[in-house]
Amino acid sequence: MLKNISSVGLPVGEVLHIRKNTLTPSNITGEEKRIAIVTGIQGDELEGQYVCYELIRRINENIKCLHGIVDIYPAINPLGLESVSRGMPTFDLELNHIFPGNIEGDMAEYTAAKLVEDIIGANLCIDLHASNIFIREIPQVRLTHENSDSLMQYAKLLNVDFVWVHESATVLESTLVYSLNKLGVPSLAVEMGVGMRITKEYGEQLTEGIFAILKEMGIWSGTSIIPKSPIISTDGEVSFIHAEASGIFVPQIKHWKGVRKGDSVGDILDPFTGSIVHHVIAPCDGMVFTLREYPVVHNGSLIARILGGAN
Numbered sequence: 001m002l003k004n005i006s007s008v009g010l011p012v013g014e015v016l017h018i019r020k021n022t023l024t025p026s027n028i029t030g031e032e033k034r035i036a037i038v039t040g041i042q043g044d045e046l047e048g049q050y051v052c053y054e055l056i057r058r059i060n061e062n063i064k065c066l067h068g069i070v071d072i073y074p075a076i077n078p079l080g081l082e083s084v085s086r087g088m089p090t091f092d093l094e095l096n097h098i099f100p101g102n103i104e105g106d107m108a109e110y111t112a113a114k115l116v117e118d119i120i121g122a123n124l125c126i127d128l129h130a131s132n133i134f135i136r137e138i139p140q141v142r143l144t145h146e147n148s149d150s151l152m153q154y155a156k157l158l159n160v161d162f163v164w165v166h167e168s169a170t171v172l173e174s175t176l177v178y179s180l181n182k183l184g185v186p187s188l189a190v191e192m193g194v195g196m197r198i199t200k201e202y203g204e205q206l207t208e209g210i211f212a213i214l215k216e217m218g219i220w221s222g223t224s225i226i227p228k229s230p231i232i233s234t235d236g237e238v239s240f241i242h243a244e245a246s247g248i249f250v251p252q253i254k255h256w257k258g259v260r261k262g263d264s265v266g267d268i269l270d271p272f273t274g275s276i277v278h279h280v281i282a283p284c285d286g287m288v289f290t291l292r293e294y295p296v297v298h299n300g301s302l303i304a305r306i307l308g309g310a311n
Helices: 047-061 078-083 107-119 145-155 170-174 176-182 200-216
Strands: 002-009 015-023 034-038 069-073 124-130 135-144 162-166 187-193 231-234 238-242 247-251 264-270 275-281 286-292 302-308
Touching (some): 002 107, 015 078, 015 107, 034 200, 047 069, 047 124, 047 200, 176 187, 187 200, 231 302
Parallel strands (some): 034 124, 124 187, 135 162
Antiparallel strands (some): 002 015, 015 069, 135 187, 135 286, 264 275
């Protein structure tokens, strides 16, 4: 059932509606568990759109197997999705940096507050993100050390390739996941793919993981896979590679493939002089889980992240 969770007036008599699709079993007892699946907070992150489609399609085809409530929020930032912009147009900010929002605030703050208000009471929230247009991410769950013990059971079921446990940073305190965890709703963030694209195999991989969680929670009795066991890492195991010159980056390695310390990661080329201005070298052994997708780079641009010891 489609429901509005927020409606805000726009210029020229238009109204911005933020909607969700609530899937429920035939017979409601009032004891059902509830899960929230959120995506589309950033307008250039489209990977979650396919996941929402697959979840709704498969549940509707086997509705008798549904024993709980599944709330799916495909487009929290519909203006951003329609204008292909990361933030909410006219506000020049990312919606995921203003949670928990303010019911008395502007349109963006009000939208954030209404979303949080609607999710409160859920047994679990999964917030789906893609990367930006510059880098590609392998399917992964990101957790802070603060919440890793309580959320790891869910992260391991999501069928992702790895779980990155990292230190809390100030910017995280303004995200939906951070705010919901503070308000008592267990929540985790998923990153996968690249901005402005849909990677079908990633979407199918994550959809299978969500059904595994639904089954574990008693929300789903239909078929589900045994999820893959993810690699679990901490900050100390992740190495960052940044460009040391400006130019065009041409990779010589593959995403989610092993490298050895000293291997060539790629070259930064100068198309004006026909020269290589920087040979990018792997600083350690490990697995490449983040790789530059957009070839234009500047000094300091992120080229890759390597998960150390994962060969």
